Amino acid sequence: MLSWPAAAAINYLMRDAGWARERLMPFAGSTVRFEIAPASVFLAVEADGGLVQAPAGIEPAAVIRLSGRTLFRLVWLHDESAQREVQVQGDAALASALTGVLNGLRWDAEEDLSRVVGDVAARRIARAGSALFAWQVKTASNLAQSLAEYWTEEQPLIASRPVVSEFIQAVDALRDDVDRLEKRIERLALRAPPRDRT
Numbered sequence: 001m002l003s004w005p006a007a008a009a010i011n012y013l014m015r016d017a018g019w020a021r022e023r024l025m026p027f028a029g030s031t032v033r034f035e036i037a038p039a040s041v042f043l044a045v046e047a048d049g050g051l052v053q054a055p056a057g058i059e060p061a062a063v064i065r066l067s068g069r070t071l072f073r074l075v076w077l078h079d080e081s082a083q084r085e086v087q088v089q090g091d092a093a094l095a096s097a098l099t100g101v102l103n104g105l106r107w108d109a110e111e112d113l114s115r116v117v118g119d120v121a122a123r124r125i126a127r128a129g130s131a132l133f134a135w136q137v138k139t140a141s142n143l144a145q146s147l148a149e150y151w152t153e154e155q156p157l158i159a160s161r162p163v164v165s166e167f168i169q170a171v172d173a174l175r176d177d178v179d180r181l182e183k184r185i186e187r188l189a190l191r192a193p194p195r196d197r198t
Contacts, residue, residue, distance in 0.1 A: 002039050002040075002041050003043060006034075006041045006051075010051050011051055013105040020101040020104065023097050024045050024050075026097075028047045028049075030062075031059075031062075032045075032094060033054075033063050034066075035063060035066075037068070060090065062090035062095040063089040064088055066087070070086060074103065
């Protein structure tokens with residue numbers, strides 16, 4: 001159900017990105033399924049490098065699995081470290097080409113808005129949207145930092161880094177002490193006279 005809209009959206013973003021279509025052309029006829037729980041998108045690569053909804057009943061050449069959170073980090077935050085959370089099964093070259101294309105595509109919202117409301121209004125709307133998004137990210141970050149401080153300092157629900165580090169050092173010291181004690185007991189056992197069993 002989501003495959004057709006996803007293909008249409010990606011093709012729209014690729015309309016002025018000839019490099020993206022060229023990168024996908026060698027995989028014409030190949031299919032790929034994106035599994036983003038609880039939904040999945042099943043796409044096929046066309047001869048011109050565009051994407052269409054893949055026909056049902058075909059085994060995909062590649063399966064790409066990721067969470068909604070990972071998708072958000074990749075698409076909206078452009079967080080490259082989120083790529084480590086993407087799981088790929090099947091044709092790795094196809095998956096790499098497609099994820100590379102998706103990572104490189106950018107939506108020029110200001111350009112699309114300018115066709116509807118004009119250049120000046122589109123620029124103002126785009127700036128307001130960017131400022132709102134930046135404010136939301138900063139607010140979420142500040143809230144997370146405040147909660148972490150509250151839970152480590154005011155209501156110790158989470159251990160702070162220094163406390164965890166001190167605990168790890170204490171465990172290491174205890175382990176070393178136990179090892180020394182075991183060796184000492186072994187040496188004492190070797191020195192002890194044999195016991196008479198009669």
